[in-house]
Amino acid sequence: MPYCSQCGVEVGVDADSCPLCNVPIQKFGEADAAGERPYPERYRDAPMTGGQKRLISWLAFTALFVTAFLVVLTVNLVLDGRITWGRYALAGIGAGWIYAGVLLLFIRRLWLVILLNFAVTTGFLALVDVFDGSLDWFLALGLPISGMATAATLLLALFARVFKKWPALLASTALFTAGVFCLGLDLLVSGYRGQVRISWSFIVMVSIYPIAVLLFFYHFFLRKRVDLKRFFHV
Amino acid sequence: MMFGIINATKERLMRNRHLKWYRLDNAAKIFPSVMTSRMSAVFRISATLKSCVDAGILQKALENVIGRFPYYRVTLRSGLFWHYLQETDSVPRAREEFFDPCRKMNRREDGGFLFRVLYYRRKISVEFCHALTDGTGGVIFLKFLLAEYLRLRGVTAASGPGILSPEEIPDGEEFEDAYARYYKQNIPFPPEESRAFHVPGELIRPGSLNVRTGIVSLGQVLSAARSRGLTLTEFIVSVYIYSLQEFITSMPERQMRKLMAPIRIMVPVNLRKMYPSKTMRNFFLAVKPGVDPRLGFYTMDEITRIVYHYMRVEVDEKFINQQIARNIAGETNLVLRSVPLLLKGPIMKMIYNRGATSRHSGVVTNIGAVSLPAGISRHVERIEALPNPNPLTRVNVGVVSYNKWAYISFVSFLDEADIEKFFFRNLVKQGIRVRIESN
Numbered sequence: 001m002p003y004c005s006q007c008g009v010e011v012g013v014d015a016d017s018c019p020l021c022n023v024p025i026q027k028f029g030e031a032d033a034a035g036e037r038p039y040p041e042r043y044r045d046a047p048m049t050g051g052q053k054r055l056i057s058w059l060a061f062t063a064l065f066v067t068a069f070l071v072v073l074t075v076n077l078v079l080d081g082r083i084t085w086g087r088y089a090l091a092g093i094g095a096g097w098i099y100a101g102v103l104l105l106f107i108r109r110l111w112l113v114i115l116l117n118f119a120v121t122t123g124f125l126a127l128v129d130v131f132d133g134s135l136d137w138f139l140a141l142g143l144p145i146s147g148m149a150t151a152a153t154l155l156l157a158l159f160a161r162v163f164k165k166w167p168a169l170l171a172s173t174a175l176f177t178a179g180v181f182c183l184g185l186d187l188l189v190s191g192y193r194g195q196v197r198i199s200w201s202f203i204v205m206v207s208i209y210p211i212a213v214l215l216f217f218y219h220f221f222l223r224k225r226v227d228l229k230r231f232f233h234v
Numbered sequence: 235m236m237f238g239i240i241n242a243t244k245e246r247l248m249r250n251r252h253l254k255w256y257r258l259d260n261a262a263k264i265f266p267s268v269m270t271s272r273m274s275a276v277f278r279i280s281a282t283l284k285s286c287v288d289a290g291i292l293q294k295a296l297e298n299v300i301g302r303f304p305y306y307r308v309t310l311r312s313g314l315f316w317h318y319l320q321e322t323d324s325v326p327r328a329r330e331e332f333f334d335p336c337r338k339m340n341r342r343e344d345g346g347f348l349f350r351v352l353y354y355r356r357k358i359s360v361e362f363c364h365a366l367t368d369g370t371g372g373v374i375f376l377k378f379l380l381a382e383y384l385r386l387r388g389v390t391a392a393s394g395p396g397i398l399s400p401e402e403i404p405d406g407e408e409f410e411d412a413y414a415r416y417y418k419q420n421i422p423f424p425p426e427e428s429r430a431f432h433v434p435g436e437l438i439r440p441g442s443l444n445v446r447t448g449i450v451s452l453g454q455v456l457s458a459a460r461s462r463g464l465t466l467t468e469f470i471v472s473v474y475i476y477s478l479q480e481f482i483t484s485m486p487e488r489q490m491r492k493l494m495a496p497i498r499i500m501v502p503v504n505l506r507k508m509y510p511s512k513t514m515r516n517f518f519l520a521v522k523p524g525v526d527p528r529l530g531f532y533t534m535d536e537i538t539r540i541v542y543h544y545m546r547v548e549v550d551e552k553f554i555n556q557q558i559a560r561n562i563a564g565e566t567n568l569v570l571r572s573v574p575l576l577l578k579g580p581i582m583k584m585i586y587n588r589g590a591t592s593r594h595s596g597v598v599t600n601i602g603a604v605s606l607p608a609g610i611s612r613h614v615e616r617i618e619a620l621p622n623p624n625p626l627t628r629v630n631v632g633v634v635s636y637n638k639w640a641y642i643s644f645v646s647f648l649d650e651a652d653i654e655k656f657f658f659r660n661l662v663k664q665g666i667r668v669r670i671e672s673n
Contacts (some may be wrong), residue, residue, distance in 0.1 A: 009669065019657060043332065
């Protein structure tokens with residue numbers, strides 16, 4: 001019976017290396033090949049990589065979206081003879097398909113995902129606006145709001161990367177960004193309605209900025225000096 | 235057409251109404267909810283014969299035998315609040331082994347049985363889902379199947395003590411949930427344990443399982459155990475704890491500090507030895523001997539001493555009853571009972587993974603000495619047992635002794651065999667000869 005010189009255990013006659021430590025088994029002469037495997041030959045596939053799995057889910061999603069697209073198209077054409085209400089649904093399905101594709105295919109490249117999402121969102125909003133007859137709200141509201149949302153997301157992603165090790169600072173900057181975004185949204189919407197003024201965003205800022213300032217203060221002045229565990233112990 | 239479908243459904247329901255159904259026993263209740271392709275809750279007991287298995291005869295033997303085990307001729311169904319077992323008239327099929335051992339039971343496969351019979355060359359294996367029974371039930375089933383198979387092959391002396399007979403009518407006690415019978419109400423629950431050490435490492439893909447079996451001479455390993463005053467199980471548990479400790483300390487400093495946690499080994503105890511039950515369903519509970527490597531490196535002597543005394547204290551009817559009380563209380567709790575299965579499943583999964591499995595570093599289950607009547611044993615070369623694998627502990631161990639040999643099988647989700655290496659090298663150091671086989 002062959003031995004593993006490292007482990008000191010006997011191994012099967014057909015073993016080329018030790019099942020425990022992988023050290024090659026020294027063979028003296030030609031052992032009788034009557035060794036019988038104790039288990040059947042193993043059936044192994046190379047495991048799928050994450051990318052392959054995502055590609056397959058994307059294909060499945062595509063099939064789903066194509067089906068939905070065709071169903072809407074057919075129903076609309078059969079009922080009305082031409083595309084009427086269907087164009088909104090079709091634009092939505094198309095946008096959904098691109099969102100899913102962007103997420104599944106480029107999830108590893110965050111910046112690309114954010115920028116592509118911006119492109120899809122603005123494109124979709126412009127289309128819906130044009131379906132009404134002319135571009136009216138898209139330039140005043142749609143484009144700036146999605147632009148602001150994208151800028152805020154990019155900023156948050158940047159903060160998350162830079163301040164990874166400082167949770168208080170990260171939370172503080174995130175709250176600050178959210179407040180600015182709300183302010184911008186408030187100004188834009190009220191401007192579109194006729195008069196630029198600050199209304200609800202004031203309440204948002206009053207409620208979150210003190211926390212943001214507190215966290216900011218904690219990060220720069222207290223973190224090193226105060227042991228929260230000691231301070232708040234019960 | 236609509237009428238056809240309605241009538242067919244009605245007919246099926248009417249037919250099903252006459253089928254018997256059984257509640258899952260207390261230990262089984264959790265398994266259907268926590269089963270995944272890795273956490274299959276399936277264990278295997280196999281017998282290697284001296285000649286190649288005849289598939290036709292094995293199938294015939296299985297058909298003859300299954301009538302004696304009505305409680306195994308069932309499929310798993312979901313009710314609104316709990317899973318249950320429902321009688322089936324399908325016939326189980328003996329299949330040629332093709333996949334890795336302990337694969338999850340599939341409700342749509344082969345009649346939806348919760349056990350399977352496999353053969354490969356000279357080996358007959360039975361795999362049982364823990365929702366159905368424990369190792370004791372599995373061994374009794376395998377013994378009877380072997381006896382019937384050999385009888386059909388023309389072996390005349392294929393019966394004897396420990397082998398059921400096909401004419402016998404199953405005792406009502408074989409069906410029962412023995413936990414419920416021996417349950418004491420209104421006693422305090424056992425104390426909570428902390429999280430235990432777990433072997434780190436990347437899992438191999440779902441559906442595969444690495445098996446590494448060490449075959450040792452029963453005489454050698456028993457004399458090593460007895461020289462320390464231990465039983466076989468206690469000895470293997472001690473060596474296993476020592477090997478896990480060696481594994482932790484062999485790690486680089488940083489990783490070692492991260493991994494440091496109590497090493498605790500779950501050792502199932504067959505309660506049929508404590509209570510006079512004939513149940514063929516689950517009836518086991520576990521004790522968890524261990525050491526805490528954060529307190530320092532334990533020598534083999536210290537570990538054997540701890541394991542020895544721990545087992546003498548903990549394997550005790552009163553402590554075991556505490557565990558039964560806790561488990562039954564979980565099952566009879568009105569709030570948990572009235573939650574629909576759909577929600578209960580995830581809750582039970584969380585309790586099982588966070589509360590139960592995370593409390594031990596591995597399982598060492600000793601089926602014990604399997605004895606076969608001389609007429610049968612002459613044709614059976616060896617018996618092996620593989621415990622149900624677990625992706626959190628990564629490695630579990632099953633032990634069987636049969637005829638002068640002990641078979642120590644590691645089932646593992648890791649491609650590296652570090653734990654096995656430390657364990658078997660330690661046996662070799664004790665002067666025990668080890669032969670390794672793997673799949």
